[in-house]
Amino acid sequence: MKSTEFNLDFKREERTGLSEAIFCGGKSTKQINAILEAISKAGRSVLLTHLTSDKFQEFSIELKSCIDFDPSSNTGFFSTPYPLLPSKNIAIITAGTSDAAVAAEAARTLTFFGHRYELIQDIGVAGLWRLLDRVDEIEKFPIIIVVAGMDGALPTVIGGLVSGAIIALPTSVGYGAAESGRTALNASLTSCTAGIVVVNIDNGYGAACAAIRMLTAASRSN
Amino acid sequence: MKSTEFNLDFKREERTGLSEAIFCGGKSTKQINAILEAISKAGRSVLLTHLTSDKFQEFSIELKSCIDFDPSSNTGFFSTPYPLLPSKNIAIITAGTSDAAVAAEAARTLTFFGHRYELIQDIGVAGLWRLLDRVDEIEKFPIIIVVAGMDGALPTVIGGLVSGAIIALPTSVGYGAAESGRTALNASLTSCTAGIVVVNIDNGYGAACAAIRMLTAASRSN
Amino acid sequence: MKSTEFNLDFKREERTGLSEAIFCGGKSTKQINAILEAISKAGRSVLLTHLTSDKFQEFSIELKSCIDFDPSSNTGFFSTPYPLLPSKNIAIITAGTSDAAVAAEAARTLTFFGHRYELIQDIGVAGLWRLLDRVDEIEKFPIIIVVAGMDGALPTVIGGLVSGAIIALPTSVGYGAAESGRTALNASLTSCTAGIVVVNIDNGYGAACAAIRMLTAASRSN
Amino acid sequence: MKSTEFNLDFKREERTGLSEAIFCGGKSTKQINAILEAISKAGRSVLLTHLTSDKFQEFSIELKSCIDFDPSSNTGFFSTPYPLLPSKNIAIITAGTSDAAVAAEAARTLTFFGHRYELIQDIGVAGLWRLLDRVDEIEKFPIIIVVAGMDGALPTVIGGLVSGAIIALPTSVGYGAAESGRTALNASLTSCTAGIVVVNIDNGYGAACAAIRMLTAASRSN
Amino acid sequence: MKSTEFNLDFKREERTGLSEAIFCGGKSTKQINAILEAISKAGRSVLLTHLTSDKFQEFSIELKSCIDFDPSSNTGFFSTPYPLLPSKNIAIITAGTSDAAVAAEAARTLTFFGHRYELIQDIGVAGLWRLLDRVDEIEKFPIIIVVAGMDGALPTVIGGLVSGAIIALPTSVGYGAAESGRTALNASLTSCTAGIVVVNIDNGYGAACAAIRMLTAASRSN
């Protein structure tokens, strides 16, 4: 198959403040390799998502040595991430242990782009006291990513208790009527708490980028 | 269209403890009339559900005088309901005002079959303090029907706070991703709180019958 | 149906900064009346949404005189809205004329809560030059609500051109494969532009509340 | 990924009478290990569900020796289960042999929490005589869990013959129009028999917990 | 809109034994009129289905006089139906009164094409004794159309008791999880009774035509 030149999008970063990430899900090792070579030549860094351990192991030793790989989130930092900023405006909250991998993708994305975060785990609404014990702490964060699968009730409850921005991050945890995350997604979209926003199922990367966009907005609002 | 005799099911009551109700939704005024005549001849009473005001107005004056009609729940009692029992074991809880009609169908069904209930309204999880103020009261009821549309989060939260039987009654309140009640239904089915049971969307009648079955079970368990 | 007292949620405003709104969709005129009376007694104001002209006409003359009703958005302000704030941080952008009613709901919600906005209409991606002509203007707003039905492509394209927060507001405009807004919703959720957040189909009220939450977050971030 | 402390929910048992179970489906061996260590330190026992033989084999020999593992139900008892209660109030009924694994999960959950049950297998309605032969026996149980996939007709037929509480437990047995259990689930939700309640597809654990909640309700009703 | 000649399909009858029927659902009164005129000129008769009373009233007095209209089934016989055959091989069985209109469409279609049938009503499986009382009678019919909405369990139960051909005719009776008949349809498709065949939701006409095809097959098999 003849083709035009490989087409990297370096302009994206200057326009949106977020450099293009590489979604490894639908790509062959060969394709990823070619992209990283081009990025390397341009002297840039990049975030890799949906990079499984198996796929990472197929990389050459040389390439592996350039990537800070994290198997719990299936992410990799190619070359140097952004410098870490001093302030911590974002909390990541999970409903249960099964949501940890998706939360980790959000956390790693924030880290790559230089943002600090607080991780608060396992406070799903089935045991409400766990959440109530920490409301004061949660309230301190202007931006809160709430990670929840199954019934997706946690964003609604937290959103009713605090005034900041709530990003619901539904996960595909569950089976049967959980419909691969569709139920958690819909529950957040139809939340009886006003002003909750939602990203795609299991999209930790997207939730983190949304939080960064909100911080950009914050720095420019008056 | 030639037909065999009209076929009423009086044996049902002796087997299940619940007499057959008439779902007026898919039936013509003429069909309902014929059924009520047969019931009248048999000297029995019956509950009518999904009976709109418009359909009720089409009945003859004579028939109307035999029916205790309630427009808020679209139910009617034809002839005398069951005698009222002394104890009050059931609470009906709603998330919001829009859920009132479905709650009313459950309430009327309980009344028809002689069961008392407590109605606790408007304590949806978007304003958690409303619910927390009343947990002690709710805990006293062994059987709790929780009526909620949209994200359907209320049954999960209540189920995590009390030990009794929780019957989730999803409603079709909401739009878009609420999917006509499907989201509230699925959220209760995939609740992270264990042991919640669910009935069909908007099925106040079914939730009440389930509560009665549980009381029957209670009277026979050891 | 016996009931506990009507249950208004005045605490919500102090917790989340957003007073409870009244979704008139599933409520009878009688129910709305009762709620407004209670709010009136408490000396408060409230936003009414999904209030059709037909339903508004059923109100008493006295009640109608207390409501600033807008038929294009099906919203009403009961009593005095919040005082208008000086700065203008939010743009509302529509893809086509058919999206105007949903945009109007967002606009009215912002107005009720005292926030200014800029409305930019009819710049759907089928005629890309309309959008390109205005990118510089759009870029100035830190928070952008993008209203689009059918293929829901507009949030993706705008999000790729600017760095601020993008709230995709899908509408039910379209037929057939538009699936009552589900396609526009899904397209925004799976946007190839990173960091777009989404609210429910036709939920102008929710998009506006999300924007306000982001401004609250902005005022508290560092 | 930095994190707050691991967050076990020991209060749940005192509130709901049911200790938290560990859903092993979405968790790594490492995560399960960490949770069990914490439980062990607290001197408690726990039920593990969705624990496949493959995952169990990955555990250390020491850990394996602390778990009573059952491959037919994919469940494990970590440490000592609850003491066995004397009475037998619950029947578990299956439509076919393919439903046995889900029934086994319900059975094991009951056993873990100290409840006896009667298992009645293979009496699906395609061979009605099998069911009719046993109606008298079934009628004796106040609470009946009915496990059925495909068309999910068995709960409806049994519910029409007995007066106790019926918990429909749909399974994902079948293909094509069985829609991974959705058809059996919907059939039970829309049952023409009144008062049937439903739990999620393949959720044997949830059905058992629901039965236990009903027994709690029974002990407290009057 | 210029057009080619109107295109009637008289050859269909000689090939399949069933003349073309007119589905009035998507057609204007004017279109139906034109078709009937053409049929009249050709000296033929035709069955009209989905002909509501309202649409029928829009016909001219002259046309109305040529149609034997039945409002309970929304069918009409234009001109003379087929001569009635002597034998009675088909039973139509309904689960409940709400299924009567669909059963009536099947019945009228059989009558139009000259086939006798027995109608057995209201023997849904929620009251199994009603069905058991009549099994011997039902067994006598070689072809049985079973009309059932909601959970669609009746075809399965009957199919397990008799050896003849079972045509499941699902109806859109029910709400919520009944999914406009989809649940009854799927339940029959995944029936645990072998050899049940299914037609479209509410398609009484199709079920009757299928029965006639089976009788044609019977007359030609050896």
Added chain:
Amino acid sequence: MKSTEFNLDFKREERTGLSEAIFCGGKSTKQINAILEAISKAGRSVLLTHLTSDKFQEFSIELKSCIDFDPSSNTGFFSTPYPLLPSKNIAIITAGTSDAAVAAEAARTLTFFGHRYELIQDIGVAGLWRLLDRVDEIEKFPIIIVVAGMDGALPTVIGGLVSGAIIALPTSVGYGAAESGRTALNASLTSCTAGIVVVNIDNGYGAACAAIRMLTAASRSN
């Protein structure tokens, strides 16, 4: 609601060869009026689609006199349509009479843009001889729009008999498993005949525009 100027897209025609049409479905009479005034001032013509007779009657007498309205297709020509071109390259074929309205929308769109067409009606595959009689005629047209609802089989059969471009135009004719046109749409998308292309359900306008794009392509290919 304050707004920027109304935003007409006159550049679209010069880029794509097709002027913007007005989809009247989601627009108020007032909105349509305002758009037409702007178009009138610009000295242009426009096609209106989804314009029902009821909505048309709400227009002022003056406006009505400027529109060539066709109730069978719910379309209107505002001001002068494009001049009629001499050649006839397009056939529109329908499966049944119920598909006529959608075919008419396609036909009117072609006429507005100056293209001739041949209309061949009622040759659905249930009566295959009707189609076979006309294959030679159909084969002569390089571009064929095939309009079919229900099972959507006609595009597949025609596509297997001729070599030209086949545009499948599924319609929402049918009920139950027809799923409002989704089945006809999917059937054409998964056609076993190679190279069939599809437009949205009931989108006669889109099918005609696609045909015109193909003629543009034809004039430029070599």
Added chain:
Amino acid sequence: MKSTEFNLDFKREERTGLSEAIFCGGKSTKQINAILEAISKAGRSVLLTHLTSDKFQEFSIELKSCIDFDPSSNTGFFSTPYPLLPSKNIAIITAGTSDAAVAAEAARTLTFFGHRYELIQDIGVAGLWRLLDRVDEIEKFPIIIVVAGMDGALPTVIGGLVSGAIIALPTSVGYGAAESGRTALNASLTSCTAGIVVVNIDNGYGAACAAIRMLTAASRSN
């Protein structure tokens, strides 16, 4: 898990003329073994369906020797099948080679129950001449099973050409909009040809049983 006795259904055959088959899909080798032992003790034979080569290889050598296994259809005959009947009333027709496995399941089921059939392959409507060449041959069979995936158009076309009973057997062949056979299923259910009946996706066993039921009906009709 304690259990009641294993529950075989030998009465089914005498009631319906079809002995119970064993669906091996959801069953373990151990379960199948136990069932076959019981059947063996009862001196009966049985058909096994959904028996993959892998599962068959797990059987003991002794058991394997008692089974006539066919890998192309994933079926096995345990012990002696029914004696072969002399007449041949059934045709099995496939649209394409990919439908062969499902057709083979139907063919083997017929063989097990002693019925002859004619297999006519690869005559899908994309190449209509293949079908037209064989219409006379097809017309001779009173009962026709038509196997088709993707667009499922073949049953409609054949049903319009012949007068016998048509059993549509949709397959899961295809991808994307084929929706795992749902499109072929729906297309047959909404066929514009009257009187087509349908069985579940890939259910060759069910289609064969339906054909046998029709032959039983034929032998008893008059």
Added chain:
Amino acid sequence: MKSTEFNLDFKREERTGLSEAIFCGGKSTKQINAILEAISKAGRSVLLTHLTSDKFQEFSIELKSCIDFDPSSNTGFFSTPYPLLPSKNIAIITAGTSDAAVAAEAARTLTFFGHRYELIQDIGVAGLWRLLDRVDEIEKFPIIIVVAGMDGALPTVIGGLVSGAIIALPTSVGYGAAESGRTALNASLTSCTAGIVVVNIDNGYGAACAAIRMLTAASRSN
């Protein structure tokens, strides 16, 4: 399973200009072998699609030597492809690298049938400047295949910029709300750009055949 002769469709090519391709997805190696032998005997060539590397490796060495296999597109040319035509009328455009495999299937199909094409990659709308840089180049091609997964926005944007025929080719790239390509498919079907046509998800073969049909139409239009 006895069978009629294997049924190849050589007439298809002369009728439609496109020879039958072999979809290897649902076929066994044995079946493919048999088909190729028959084709070989007839002295013809054929395109194989959905031929994975694993399946190709199962072929005999002899057979492999007759096939020009391409693992990036899972296609094979058996025997000689069509002679290459001189003109280049078709562009294939992809949104992202993950869409490359589907684009490759389209490209290989064009090559097999002798058509040249231009491949333009990675110009998705998230980075609009990539697309804008190449509009002039794209505009030159009369027929454009646009390959896009996820939100499927690219066909809409390109269609608004050029006048030629646009074939949207949705891919299953993405997860969650991408719904295996359904969202990209629906977005193109409901595109706000008029005249876009769509083929099935991942159907590169179909998109190429559609382009060839359009060229055939072009050669015959006037």
